[in-house]
Amino acid sequence: MKEKSTLETAQEVEVEVMRKFSVEEVFKETPDTYTLLLKPLDKKDYSFVPGQFNMLYAFGVGEVPISLSGDPDEKYLIAHTIRVVGAVTNALVNARKPKFIGLRGPFGNGWPLEKTKGKDVIIVAGGIGLAPLRPAIYYILKHRKEYGRFFFLYGARTPNDLLYKKELKEWKSRFDMDAFITVDAGDEKWTGNIGVVTTLFKHIKLDPNNTYAFVCGPEIMMKFTVLELRNQGLTDDKIYISMERNMKCGMGLCGRCQFGPYFVCKNGPIFSMDQINRFFGRREV
Amino acid sequence: MLSQQKLYFALDAEAFGNFIDVLKDLGYTVYGPAEKDGAIVFEILDSIKQMPRGLYDEQSPGRYRLTKKDNQRYFGYVVGPQSPKYVLYSPQHLLFKVRKDGRTFIPQPDGKKIAIIGLRPCDLKAIEILDNVLLKGPYKSNAYEAIRKDALFIAVNCVEPGNNCFCTSMNTGPFAQSGYDISITELLMNGSHVFILETMTNKGTEIVSRLKCRNATEEELNVVSKLMEDAKNKIRKKLDVENLKDDLYRNIEHPNWNEINNKCLACGNCTLVCPTCFCSSVFDSSSLSMDVAERWRVWDSCFSIDYSYIHGGSIRQSIMSRYRHWLMHKLATWVDQFGTFGCVGCGRCITWCPVGIDIVEEASKVRD
Ligand SMILES: Cc1cc2nc3c(=O)[nH]c(=O)nc-3n(C[C@H](O)[C@H](O)[C@H](O)COP(=O)(O)OP(=O)(O)OC[C@H]3O[C@@H](n4cnc5c(N)ncnc54)[C@H](O)[C@@H]3O)c2cc1C
Ligand code: SF4
Ligand code: FES
Numbered sequence: 253m254k255e256k257s258t259l260e261t262a263q264e265v266e267v268e269v270m271r272k273f274s275v276e277e278v279f280k281e282t283p284d285t286y287t288l289l290l291k292p293l294d295k296k297d298y299s300f301v302p303g304q305f306n307m308l309y310a311f312g313v314g315e316v317p318i319s320l321s322g323d324p325d326e327k328y329l330i331a332h333t334i335r336v337v338g339a340v341t342n343a344l345v346n347a348r349k350p351k352f353i354g355l356r357g358p359f360g361n362g363w364p365l366e367k368t369k370g371k372d373v374i375i376v377a378g379g380i381g382l383a384p385l386r387p388a389i390y391y392i393l394k395h396r397k398e399y400g401r402f403f404f405l406y407g408a409r410t411p412n413d414l415l416y417k418k419e420l421k422e423w424k425s426r427f428d429m430d431a432f433i434t435v436d437a438g439d440e441k442w443t444g445n446i447g448v449v450t451t452l453f454k455h456i457k458l459d460p461n462n463t464y465a466f467v468c469g470p471e472i473m474m475k476f477t478v479l480e481l482r483n484q485g486l487t488d489d490k491i492y493i494s495m496e497r498n499m500k501c502g503m504g505l506c507g508r509c510q511f512g513p514y515f516v517c518k519n520g521p522i523f524s525m526d527q528i529n530r531f532f533g534r535r536e537v
Numbered sequence: 538m539l540s541q542q543k544l545y546f547a548l549d550a551e552a553f554g555n556f557i558d559v560l561k562d563l564g565y566t567v568y569g570p571a572e573k574d575g576a577i578v579f580e581i582l583d584s585i586k587q588m589p590r591g592l593y594d595e596q597s598p599g600r601y602r603l604t605k606k607d608n609q610r611y612f613g614y615v616v617g618p619q620s621p622k623y624v625l626y627s628p629q630h631l632l633f634k635v636r637k638d639g640r641t642f643i644p645q646p647d648g649k650k651i652a653i654i655g656l657r658p659c660d661l662k663a664i665e666i667l668d669n670v671l672l673k674g675p676y677k678s679n680a681y682e683a684i685r686k687d688a689l690f691i692a693v694n695c696v697e698p699g700n701n702c703f704c705t706s707m708n709t710g711p712f713a714q715s716g717y718d719i720s721i722t723e724l725l726m727n728g729s730h731v732f733i734l735e736t737m738t739n740k741g742t743e744i745v746s747r748l749k750c751r752n753a754t755e756e757e758l759n760v761v762s763k764l765m766e767d768a769k770n771k772i773r774k775k776l777d778v779e780n781l782k783d784d785l786y787r788n789i790e791h792p793n794w795n796e797i798n799n800k801c802l803a804c805g806n807c808t809l810v811c812p813t814c815f816c817s818s819v820f821d822s823s824s825l826s827m828d829v830a831e832r833w834r835v836w837d838s839c840f841s842i843d844y845s846y847i848h849g850g851s852i853r854q855s856i857m858s859r860y861r862h863w864l865m866h867k868l869a870t871w872v873d874q875f876g877t878f879g880c881v882g883c884g885r886c887i888t889w890c891p892v893g894i895d896i897v898e899e900a901s902k903v904r905d
Contacts (some may be wrong), residue, residue: 269641269643311635311830313821313823325581352639354635485744499845501817501819502678505676505817506816506834506837507816508837510820510839513869513870514874515874536853536855536857537858
């Protein structure tokens, strides 16, 4: 199978040792979120599976997990979309040339893009949660004929907070995908939907036996999205979500990312709901 | 019962000092028990003189006290606050230094071979459990592997288990079954003081052949057998492990969990003394001139509030939830993660808890 090469790239890269990347381009997506294009200084290519993440290191400041947000077929310009919330994320978006960013990865599993071939797919994203889903969208659009119907629901706090605005426009105009976008609060120019992302479910009707869902966003958003998907008849084995936990190593060694019996870094970050429904949405687990 | 297939040797206590010399001659850095600040800890041993004689440890929930008895026993105590993870997976470890231009220095293992004398059977099992976590993948800790792969383990069987020991419940003791190179049973009988040695590996056999041993006598072996039986019977603390994992999963919202909020101080002592707790954090820093940066791996505890921090706040805010995570990890989720319990029944967490919280009791409170 040809696709294997993209979807099942080697985990065997040496990940305890970080590679150095230069920042080729910084693109401001929203007032607090930037997309960085990184180029490997060792000139070796880099490959990943949609849904995977890297540990990005800012010199002397720290290392944090950041999802791969670019095209999985691009081997030399690696995209990450970073929301600045604290010390490390701030240092990362300011690490301009000639400095470097340290990178270990890719870590984690990916979205189930192989087993969902021939099926309908719905992608639901909230806020920065769109970042790890964008590579999956690229992949599905590139292999569009191999999938059934394709739905995309995306919500952000305000129009200003929408990521990838140019692409959103393109996706909305495509006839081979049903894209819906909403914001919690509009502004004077906003003419689209208003309300949290779950309000978009009224626009669509899913075929419960034939649809897989990929969901990423704040935990509370994922919780309500899962309820909507179940309402539409999807069973838990068809609902995939990407979990977030504190991470220090990415390699299953530091223990920080434990979630019930799982290590989010090595067993996830993507889980099917039937794996985790015993723990998901429970307080303080 | 003693095995018919095995050879048992006897080493007179007077010749025991020679053991350390033989190990040193073979190039080992020898760690063994020594008294320090009122507790038995692992120290680098140059000579047998550093080892305690006639010391016993009284243990109960929240209490540890060394007492002196009127004999010359080397191994009268059971386990101190340090477990072998101090030696094998150091509390701080430099992961790398990196310069502003990206040039990186990764410290290489110093190639030193270590031997640890005086490992209790529960600690041997704990090492096996750490191996599962740190070596079995998909990724492994290179630092742990470097020190672990040539390490030599000299176990001591427990003839006088402590009050907080429950190794019979966890099937890890009081006599060593696996994971050692040489095992020792200390015998004080009819005025004689001998060690009965038995080996599990070629390395162990090779070392024993360099000691001034004789074959153990029939009588000595009978005494060892008897001590084994007695030791088992002396262990009063029991944790019923049947269906334990499922009981805990089912009772994750049991109201009794909340009682712990009024007791637990979230100090993390239990995780520090635990021989299997492996969690770590990293610290990044740079020199003032910003030319060189370092990253250190340091032990961490799931009781710290930072442990579960993600942007917006920590996942486990209440002390209850952190205690629950810890206990569930030891006795339930560990089984799903690595195929064994994360607890070996050494009782350290009970002894070193400042308020004497007892994992065995707490687990039983949330089971029905
Ligand atoms: C699998 C995964 C993928 C992620 N992908 C992205 C992404 O594509 N884009 C993006 O902007 N953010 C992403 N995050 C979140 C990002 O890792 C955090 O925002 C970041 O760690 C915050 O670090 P800070 O030092 O700037 O913030 P601070 O709030 O100062 O955080 C202090 C420390 O806490 C830890 N921490 C804080 N928040 C998180 C968090 N949410 N997850 C894990 N550790 C945290 C880090 O160790 C951090 O250094 C992802 C998280 C995970 C687990
Ligand atoms: S009990 Fe806590 S500190 Fe110990 S290994 Fe588990 S999560 Fe880590
Ligand atoms: S991030 Fe260290 S174990 Fe998962």
